[in-house]
Amino acid sequence: MSTEALTVPDLTVPPTGLSRAPRELSLCVTGRCNLKCRYCFYADEMTGRSDLPTERWLALFDELGGLGAQRVTLSGGEAFLREDLFELIDGIIANRMRYAILTNGTLVSQDTVEAFDEGKRRLRLNYVQVSIDGSRAEVHDQSRPPKSFDRALSGLRMLKQAGLPVTVRVTVNRTNLDDLPNIARLLIEDVGLDGFGTNEVEQMGSARCYGESVVLTPAERLRAMDILTELNEQYEGRINAQAGPLAMARHFAKIEESLAQGKNGLPGRGMLNSCGGCLTKMAVLHDGTMVPCDLLPTLTMGVIGLHSLAEAWRSSPAINAVRYRRKIPLTSLPTCHDCTYAGFCSGGCPGSVMAKYELLNARDPLVCYRIFKGEEPGDAAV
Amino acid sequence: MSGKTYRANDVVSCVDEGEDGAMLYNPDTDESVLLNPSGLTIWTLLTSPRTIEEIAGHLAAANPGLTSEQARKDAEQFIQSVVPDFVIEAPNEH
Numbered sequence: 001m002s003t004e005a006l007t008v009p010d011l012t013v014p015p016t017g018l019s020r021a022p023r024e025l026s027l028c029v030t031g032r033c034n035l036k037c038r039y040c041f042y043a044d045e046m047t048g049r050s051d052l053p054t055e056r057w058l059a060l061f062d063e064l065g066g067l068g069a070q071r072v073t074l075s076g077g078e079a080f081l082r083e084d085l086f087e088l089i090d091g092i093i094a095n096r097m098r099y100a101i102l103t104n105g106t107l108v109s110q111d112t113v114e115a116f117d118e119g120k121r122r123l124r125l126n127y128v129q130v131s132i133d134g135s136r137a138e139v140h141d142q143s144r145p146p147k148s149f150d151r152a153l154s155g156l157r158m159l160k161q162a163g164l165p166v167t168v169r170v171t172v173n174r175t176n177l178d179d180l181p182n183i184a185r186l187l188i189e190d191v192g193l194d195g196f197g198t199n200e201v202e203q204m205g206s207a208r209c210y211g212e213s214v215v216l217t218p219a220e221r222l223r224a225m226d227i228l229t230e231l232n233e234q235y236e237g238r239i240n241a242q243a244g245p246l247a248m249a250r251h252f253a254k255i256e257e258s259l260a261q262g263k264n265g266l267p268g269r270g271m272l273n274s275c276g277g278c279l280t281k282m283a284v285l286h287d288g289t290m291v292p293c294d295l296l297p298t299l300t301m302g303v304i305g306l307h308s309l310a311e312a313w314r315s316s317p318a319i320n321a322v323r324y325r326r327k328i329p330l331t332s333l334p335t336c337h338d339c340t341y342a343g344f345c346s347g348g349c350p351g352s353v354m355a356k357y358e359l360l361n362a363r364d365p366l367v368c369y370r371i372f373k374g375e376e377p378g379d380a381a382v
Numbered sequence: 383m384s385g386k387t388y389r390a391n392d393v394v395s396c397v398d399e400g401e402d403g404a405m406l407y408n409p410d411t412d413e414s415v416l417l418n419p420s421g422l423t424i425w426t427l428l429t430s431p432r433t434i435e436e437i438a439g440h441l442a443a444a445n446p447g448l449t450s451e452q453a454r455k456d457a458e459q460f461i462q463s464v465v466p467d468f469v470i471e472a473p474n475e476h
Contacts, residue, residue, distance in 0.1 A: 020399060068397030070407050070414070096395045098409045123410055 009324045011317035018279065018323075021067035021310050026283040026294050029057065029088060030077035035104050037131075038143040039173060039214050041205040041295065042077065049287035052304075054084045056288060058091040060304050065095025067310055071126065075102035075294070077286060086115050098124045102169075105130035106148055108155030113162040127165040129197075130156045133173070135182035142175040143214060153191075160191060168196040172224050172245055173214040180224070184231045188238060195238030198228060198246050202366075204295075204355035216245075221366075225249035243349060248367060255344045255369050265343020272333075272361060273326035274346035278319050282312075292319040295351025299360075321360055322350055328361055335362065339376075341369045387431040388461055389472045396425060408467045415468060424460050431472040434458055 028042065030051045064072070072092055079085060079101050092099045108130075116122045132152055134140030140149035159166040168187055170176070176183065187196045200221070201214045216224060224245035232239040232246065241247040258266060275293075282301070283294040290301040290312050301307075301316035313319070330342040339345070347353075348364025356364070370376040390396075391408065396417075398404045404422040407414040417425060423444065424437055437457040442448050448456075461469060 017402075020397065065395070068395045068405070068407065070395075070409065093409075096393060096407070096409050098412060120410070126412075 007327075009320070009327065011320040011324065012315050014314045014320055015279070015323050018314060020314070021064075022069055022280060022282045022313055024071045024073070024281040025064065025069060026073045026075065026281065027057075027060075028076055028284065028286045028294055029074050029079055029085070030082050031286040032081050033076060033078040033104070034081060034106060035078070035144050035148055037104075038209075039171060039201040039205065041202065042075075049285070049289075051082070051286050052288045054087060056305055057088050060284065060288075060309070061088075061091040061095045061097070063304075063309055064097065069095075069097055071098045071100070073100045073102060078104055078107065080107040080112065086118070086121065089121055090119065093120050093124050098126050100126040101128045103128060103130055103155070104144075104148070104152060105132070105155035105159075106151035108158055110158060113158050113164070116162070116164055122164065125165060127167050128159050129167045129169050130159070131171065132156065132168045132183065132187065132196075133171050134176050135179050135186040139176050139179045143173065156191060160193070166193070168193060170196060170198045171201055172198055172216065172228075173201040174216060174220060175214065177216070177220055177224055177227070180227050181231060184235060184239065188235055195235070195240060198239060198241045199244035200224065202352055202355060204352075221245055221248075225252075248372075251367070252369055252372055255341065258344065264340075269346050270330055270343045271326050272328045272330060272347040272363070274348050274367070275322070275325075275350050278322045282319060290316075292322045293351055295349065296322065296354055298354070325350065325361060330363060333361070333363060339370050344369060385433065387433050387472045388428060388437075388465065388469050389431040390425060390428040391466075391468055391470050394468050396422075398422065406464070406468045411467050413467050415464065420456070421460060424457070425464075425468075428469055434461060437461070 031049055032051065033040070074088070080103055082088065089099060116125065130152060132140065133143060134149060137149040140152070141147070156166065156168065170183055172180070187193045200216060203215055225248060228239060228246040229249045239246060254266070278292045281293070283291050284304055285291060285294065285297060288304040290304060290307070290309065291297055292299050292301065299318040299322070301312040301318045325347070330336040330339070330345055330347060336342050336345070345363065345367070348367035350360055352364045352366065353362050354360055365371050368376065393408060393410055395407045396404055403419055404417045404425065405414055406417060406425065424441070427437060427440055434454065434457050438450065438453040441456055442450050442453040445453070465471070
């Protein structure tokens with residue numbers, strides 16, 4: 001373990017160079033959802049909290065406009081359950097921002113699609129992301145209520161046919177692993193998408209209850225990595241991933257390439273700095289709680305309307321604790337002090353780590369190359 | 383460029399980051415540009431329609447070491463770099 005003493009930062013003081021306000025925000029505009037998916041990461045946050053009313057969201061958009069925020073992503077719950085969704089979107093547009101929507105797709109109708117044609121709603125839309133987890137109902141609906149697939153695919157096709165920027169996120173899990181080639185064929189060849197994104201079910205939200213039926217085993221994750229790598233070659237790089245099996249396959253391939261070249265690390269690695277999101281982004285939950293990320297719902301920064309967002313952005317210890325992770329060398333962690341691959345690693349998603357261990361300053365075993373190689377038994381965080 | 387008037391595009395937001403200058407963002411095009419403190423001064427002027435000559439005059443007045451020729455060049459260069467996404471021509475507004 002590193003013997004160099006680490007300086008404890010003042011968590012009320014932001015890192016040097018931090019902007020005065022976030023550029024982007026993830027806004028969970030409702031905790032309600034018409035589905036109850038078996039791996040909804042947000043499920044933990046839904047019960048017992050009310051949705052903010054329209055005027056509170058509009059007031060937030062005014063505040064964000066004054067701060068020069070640029071982009072917001074609307075999610076939930078299911079964003080299209082909000083009857084005032086397009087009123088909220090117009091509030092975003094009036095405040096000189098762009099927006100994206102994450103949806104399960106099942107509530108998208110022809111009326112919904114036509115509503116995007118008013119004013120600048122279409123111009124300012126970055127994308128609508130629909131969750132599709134199977135190539136057919138028998139797969140997709142294993143983790144969702146019956147008929148979810150037909151409605152989601154119909155919504156996806158309507159958005160695509162209307163010429164709106166639409167993308168898909170496929171969450172890899174135990175029920176759709178073998179269906180991945182069919183999913184790729186459906187989305188790229190049949191629906192005609194430019195590509196789609198992937199991640200994987202994590203042990204958080206409702207997946208805590210359904211873990212064994214949905215969370216990949218280590219062997220299945222290896223298979224997912226191989227399948228997605230092969231599909232991505234077949235479809236010439238049209239499958240993307242920021243996290244999950246495909247992202248891990250790329251990361252591990254890079255490590256192996258570097259090791260073969262005799263390197264002992266990669267630029268910018270070796271610290272707990274995997275997530276730079278909190279340097280430009282933050283999130284607001286459906287009841288108005290400000291958090292560093294919607295995957296870190298317990299790190300409360302304040303409540304919109306009661307606390308200044310700009311002040312919370314710069315001075316909240318909750319978000320600064322995530323930012324200062326990047327000052328922590330991986331070799332200072334008990335799990336990694338003797339790891340010869342530490343120079344290649346950045347520790348993984350803080351949200352995943354918190355969900356697993358209720359600790360922020362630990363590494364995620366899912367991204368650990370030493371575990372991947374079978375050189376470290378177990379996955380203890382500390 | 384001579385004789386034309388220019389003003390800030392209403393849709394553009396400006397975030398003043400202090401010593402780091404400022405960032406302009408056009409949400410219609412999703413384009414952004416960083417301004418140094420001098421650029422921010424010009425941007426502030428452009429809340430009202432201005433000609434190149436007027437911008438150059440302000441620059442020369444604010445920077446005594448600057449020749450009028452150089453001030454005009456700086457003004458032209460700035461306008462060229464921000465039209466049309468961030469600054470628009472306003473021919474009849476002056």
